Amino acid sequence: MLEVKNLHKTFGGFPAVQGISFSLKPGDIFGFIGSNGAGKTTTIRMLATLLEPTSGTATLYGTDILDNPMQIRRMIGYMPDFFGLYDDVKVWEYLDFFASIYGVQKRDKVIDEVLELTDLGIKKHSFVQSLSRGMQQRLCLARCLVHDPKLLLLDEPASGLDPRARAELKELIAELGRMGKIVIVSSHILPELSDFCNCVGIIERGNLLAFGDVASVVRSIRPTKLVRVHCISDLQNLTTMVNQSSKVQKCEKVGDDELLIELLGGDDDQADFLKSMVDGGHRILNFNEDQANLEDVFLKLTTGAVN
Amino acid sequence: MKVRQGPWWEVLITKNPMMAEVTRFRKRFLSIRGSSVAINGGIGIVLVLYALFAMVCVYYRGDIEPIMLLGLFIILMLLAIPLLLHGSISGERERRSWDMLMVAPITHAQIIVGKFMGAFAGLGMAFGLFMIPVMIDAAFHSESQFVNVLLASITVMAQGASLIAMTLLISARVKRPLVALAVSIGVVMIYFVIVPMVMSSASFLLGQFLTTVMSPFLVLFRLTLNTPAHENDYYMVRNEGQSFDVILVTLCHIGYQTILTICLLMWATKTLVFADHEVKFIPKKKKKNHA
Numbered sequence: 001m002l003e004v005k006n007l008h009k010t011f012g013g014f015p016a017v018q019g020i021s022f023s024l025k026p027g028d029i030f031g032f033i034g035s036n037g038a039g040k041t042t043t044i045r046m047l048a049t050l051l052e053p054t055s056g057t058a059t060l061y062g063t064d065i066l067d068n069p070m071q072i073r074r075m076i077g078y079m080p081d082f083f084g085l086y087d088d089v090k091v092w093e094y095l096d097f098f099a100s101i102y103g104v105q106k107r108d109k110v111i112d113e114v115l116e117l118t119d120l121g122i123k124k125h126s127f128v129q130s131l132s133r134g135m136q137q138r139l140c141l142a143r144c145l146v147h148d149p150k151l152l153l154l155d156e157p158a159s160g161l162d163p164r165a166r167a168e169l170k171e172l173i174a175e176l177g178r179m180g181k182i183v184i185v186s187s188h189i190l191p192e193l194s195d196f197c198n199c200v201g202i203i204e205r206g207n208l209l210a211f212g213d214v215a216s217v218v219r220s221i222r223p224t225k226l227v228r229v230h231c232i233s234d235l236q237n238l239t240t241m242v243n244q245s246s247k248v249q250k251c252e253k254v255g256d257d258e259l260l261i262e263l264l265g266g267d268d269d270q271a272d273f274l275k276s277m278v279d280g281g282h283r284i285l286n287f288n289e290d291q292a293n294l295e296d297v298f299l300k301l302t303t304g305a306v307n
Numbered sequence: 308m309k310v311r312q313g314p315w316w317e318v319l320i321t322k323n324p325m326m327a328e329v330t331r332f333r334k335r336f337l338s339i340r341g342s343s344v345a346i347n348g349g350i351g352i353v354l355v356l357y358a359l360f361a362m363v364c365v366y367y368r369g370d371i372e373p374i375m376l377l378g379l380f381i382i383l384m385l386l387a388i389p390l391l392l393h394g395s396i397s398g399e400r401e402r403r404s405w406d407m408l409m410v411a412p413i414t415h416a417q418i419i420v421g422k423f424m425g426a427f428a429g430l431g432m433a434f435g436l437f438m439i440p441v442m443i444d445a446a447f448h449s450e451s452q453f454v455n456v457l458l459a460s461i462t463v464m465a466q467g468a469s470l471i472a473m474t475l476l477i478s479a480r481v482k483r484p485l486v487a488l489a490v491s492i493g494v495v496m497i498y499f500v501i502v503p504m505v506m507s508s509a510s511f512l513l514g515q516f517l518t519t520v521m522s523p524f525l526v527l528f529r530l531t532l533n534t535p536a537h538e539n540d541y542y543m544v545r546n547e548g549q550s551f552d553v554i555l556v557t558l559c560h561i562g563y564q565t566i567l568t569i570c571l572l573m574w575a576t577k578t579l580v581f582a583d584h585e586v587k588f589i590p591k592k593k594k595k596n597h598a
Contacts, residue, residue, distance in 0.1 A: 048406075048410050049410065050406060050409055070412045073410055073411060074412045076410065078406070078407075078410045080403065080406045080407075083403050083404065083406065083407065084399075084401075084402030084404040085404060086331070086404060088334075088335050088343055088346075089331065089334065093331075093334070098411070100324050100327045101324040101327065101408075101412075102324070102411065103324060143407065
């Protein structure tokens with residue numbers, strides 16, 4: 001269990017993080033969203049015990065990051081946004097070095113396991129500098145995993161990766177969540193985050209504007225359902241009928257034969273509404289909900305201001 | 308942010324996970340199977356030079372003052388240590404691998420001692436190889452006293468230790484490896500060229516004892532002359548009025564270098580604290596406005 005309590009960080013009088021609080025449970029994959037300079041990296045670095053919070057704190061399974069940072073470091077795996085590897089060593093030597101620092105027992109076995117998990121087994125004896133960017137990202141993730149951490153802090157893990165490497169990384173992160181680890185991922189690639197994160201937080205100028213599971217965060221910005229109706233019969237009649245419905249908040253004509261309708265209520269109301277249109281003799285070619293996504297939420301909640 | 312888990316020697320030496328640096332240093336600089344062409348080429352050149360040096364020592368065995376050969380090793384150290392170690396911390400910062408160490412469950416002192424021991428073990432290995440032809444020469448040298456050779460060897464290693472500590476400190480205090488290299492060479496120049504010149508010109512005030520204690524070259528020179536055959540040498544006669552025990556001077560020098568090494572390492576450990584706060588978002592001008 002990770003509990004972040006009113007975390008503040010000020011640099012020379014300038015507030016970079018202003019009272020962030022949230023909590024995550026094992027298996028949670030938390031997408032941390034924000035513009036550049038919003039405070040994501042500062043928050044992650046505080047959780048990684050690299051920066052001391054100005055005030056507030058966080059606890060991981062009851063251990064406070066301020067009171068016992070060494071204990072915390074044993075429980076976290078941190079992957080920075082920009083990182084370098086020791087390029088003069090081989091893949092297994094790199095992992096062995098960090099495994100020895102973390103005091104891992106049976107290092108050979110553990111290294112083989114994390115290499116298999118990150119699909120780098122074939123590169124075990126290659127020099128680190130010979131790896132592609134995507135492989136280096138995976139190696140960095142493997143390094144984070146050698147000591148079996150409970151919390152993974154991944155700062156922009158997908159930056160600079162090609163689509164295939166991104167897909168592989170996404171699958172790997174989802175697998176880590178299934179293994180019961182708490183994963184915090186910061187990213188700009190919002191559609192991808194919504195694919196594998198079960199909760200998200202949106203940060204701007206050091207303030208957490210929204211936090212929760214993806215569906216609830218999306219609902220928070222759009223309580224109504226937005227439905228797009230493609231009708232091949234008389235659109236005027238349909239518009240009149242739709243406007244008379246108590247469930248419709250707003251109806252707007254889009255193009256020659258389409259309506260964009262804001263509906264109140266849940267899924268049942270949506271189904272009833274479709275049935276009433278068909279029963280009214282209207283020929284509906286297409287009826288689909290225009291679902292809000294994280295990008296809409298992000299654009300609606302944030303102003304683009306940065307620290 | 309420091310947790311001590313036992314006696315200092317366990318925390319810093321016997322149970323220090325950063326001792327893995329010893330292996331890393333050896334693989335990086337003392338192995339020809341590494342990935343770096345530059346380092347492999349450098350090792351190749353050094354091996355050729357070493358072979359030549361060994362041949363000269365064996366051919367002229369008994370004719371070359373073995374202790375003076377150790378002066379050659381000090382000169383090599385003055386060049387090699389800053390060259391090899393300037394990036395040990397600043398280089399990690401530059402290539403962004405430093406954060407990985409900082410989030411590991413180890414103290415700053417463990418990091419510094421680990422890096423120091425890695426370099427010192429490498430130095431010891433190089434010195435051991437260097438000493439093979441020197442010892443062959445010493446065995447045949449009629450005036451050699453092995454106590455003097457032993458003391459000279461410890462003097463060289465003590466000097467090497469303080470040089471490593473100094474380079475680590477500079478590497479910890481600056482952000483860019485090239486700056487660290489320039490500063491290290493500058494400090495070496497000041498300490499081994501300018502300071503001896505100043506001290507030698509002021510030796511009438513400071514005395515021969517202090518001047519000698521400060522300089523490893525003078526210590527080696529004194530040890531070379533510390534044989535019955537050199538009793539009537541010009542240098543010994545000239546300093547007759549200020550004669551002192553060479554063994555004592557050497558031990559004082561070793562003690563001085565050891566204390567200097569410990570102080571520099573402690574300073575480097577304290578210096579690492581600023582790396583915790585190295586993320587700076589606000590330029591100085593803006594900072595002033597906010598203040």
